[in-house]
Amino acid sequence: MSTNNWQEKYADYEFQDNGRSTHRRRKTAKTPANERVADIQEMDDGIESWVPTYAAALDPQHHERQWVIASVEHFYRENIITDVTRLVKGGKEANVYTCTAHPATGLDLVAAKLYRERMLRSLKNDAIYKEGRMLRDAEGKQIRSRRERTAVQNKSGYGLHLDFMMWIGTEYRTQTLLHDAGADVPKPVAHNGSAILMEFIGDEYGAAPALNEVGLNRTEAGPLFRRVMDNVRLLLDHHLIHGDLSAYNILYWDGDIWLIDFPQVVDARVNPHALELLQRDVTRVCEYFARFGVESDPVQLTLDLWQPYMREIAD
Ligand SMILES: Nc1ncnc2c1ncn2[C@@H]1O[C@H](COP(=O)(O)OP(=O)(O)OP(=O)(O)O)[C@@H](O)[C@H]1O
Numbered sequence: 461m462s463t464n465n466w467q468e469k470y471a472d473y474e475f476q477d478n479g480r481s482t483h484r485r486r487k488t489a490k491t492p493a494n495e496r497v498a499d500i501q502e503m504d505d506g507i508e509s510w511v512p513t514y515a516a517a518l519d520p521q522h523h524e525r526q527w528v529i530a531s532v533e534h535f536y537r538e539n540i541i542t543d544v545t546r547l548v549k550g551g552k553e554a555n556v557y558t559c560t561a562h563p564a565t566g567l568d569l570v571a572a573k574l575y576r577e578r579m580l581r582s583l584k585n586d587a588i589y590k591e592g593r594m595l596r597d598a599e600g601k602q603i604r605s606r607r608e609r610t611a612v613q614n615k616s617g618y619g620l621h622l623d624f625m626m627w628i629g630t631e632y633r634t635q636t637l638l639h640d641a642g643a644d645v646p647k648p649v650a651h652n653g654s655a656i657l658m659e660f661i662g663d664e665y666g667a668a669p670a671l672n673e674v675g676l677n678r679t680e681a682g683p684l685f686r687r688v689m690d691n692v693r694l695l696l697d698h699h700l701i702h703g704d705l706s707a708y709n710i711l712y713w714d715g716d717i718w719l720i721d722f723p724q725v726v727d728a729r730v731n732p733h734a735l736e737l738l739q740r741d742v743t744r745v746c747e748y749f750a751r752f753g754v755e756s757d758p759v760q761l762t763l764d765l766w767q768p769y770m771r772e773i774a775d
C-alpha cells in the first residue's frame with residue numbers, strides 16, 4: 461500500500477483507550493520490552509510482514525493493528541526499531557507507543573508518536589499558529605509548486621494531506637533544532653509522513669508522567685521552575701515560542717524535566733500573536749509551580765523575556 465493510501469484509510473480512525481489502565485498493558489508490563497520478540501507473519505498476499513508485539517495482541521481485523529504496522533514498518537526495515545511493545549497514550553490527535561530501539565540507534569527505547577490527519581482539525585485556532593509560517597513540505601523545503609500551494613490554501617483532500625505532512629515536518633525540525641541547542645527535549649530519532657520517533661523518557665515499565673500528574677516537593681519545585689523558564693528563554697533565543705506549554709506538555713523523570721509536543725510552535729519574528737502566546741505559556745507554567753510554593757509574576761517574567769528579545773532582533 462502506498463503511503464498516501466494508508467494515510468487516507470486511517471485518517472479518521474480514532475482509538476479511545478488511553479492505554480494507562482488497560483488489562484492488556486498490565487499483562488505485558490511483566491516482561492521487559494527488550495525480552496520480547498516481534499512476530500513475523502504471512503499476509504494474505506504471501507508477502508512476509510512484520511507484526512510487532514503490541515499489534516500481535518490485537519485482533520487481525522482491528523484498525524489500530526493495521527495502523528500501527530503501516531505507520532512504523534518503515535522504521536523497522538530501516539533498523540531504527542525492533543518492536544512496538546505498548547501504547548503509552550491514545551488521543552484524538554495522536555497515539556504514543558513504546559518501541560524497542562535497534563542497537564544501532566544507541567538507545568534502549570524509542571517513543572513513536574503516530575498522528576491522525578484529523579489532528580489538523582482539532583489544532584485550536586490553527587490560523588494563529590500558522591500566521592507567518594511558510595508553506596513547507598515534510599523535508600522542510602519551501603513549497604513552490606502552484607498546484608500544491610493552491611491545494612493547501614483551498615484545503616482540498618490533497619491540500620490537507622500536504623498540510624498534515626508539513627505540521628509533522630515542522631515538529632520534527634523544531635525538536636531537532638532545540639535538542640541540538642541544548643534544550644531539555646527528547647532527542648528526535650526519525651520521522652516519516654505521519655510519525656515521529658524520539659528518545660523515550662521513562663523505562664520499560666512505563667513512560668514518564670507529565671508534571672500535572674506529579675506532586676513536587678518544595679525544595680525541587682524552585683530549581684525545576686527555573687529550568688523550565690531557562691528552556692522558554694532558550695526557545696526564544698531561537699525565535700521560537702512553544703504555544704501550548706503547560707504542565708501537560710512537560711514530562712518529569714528522575715528529578716528532571718523534558719518539554720514535549722511542538723506542532724503548534726510559532727516563530728516570534730513573524731507571528732503577530734507571539735507575545736500573547738508567550739505570556740500564556742509563561743502564565744500556565746507559573747500557575748503550576750505556584751501550587752508548590754513558587755511565587756512568580758507571569759506578566760513581569762514575560763516582559764523580562766520579550767523586551768530584551770525585541771531589542772536584540774531590532775539591532
Ligand atoms: N518522548 C516521550 N517519552 C515518553 N513518553 C512520551 C514521550 N512523548 C510523549 N509521551 C507520552 O505521550 C503523551 C502525549 O504526548 P504529546 O503531548 O506529545 O501528544 P498529544 O497528542 O499532544 O497528547 P495530549 O493531547 O495529551 O497533549 C505524554 O503525556 C506522555 O505520556
Ligand SMILES: [Mg+2]
Nearest residue numbers: 708709720721
Ligand atoms: Mg500534549
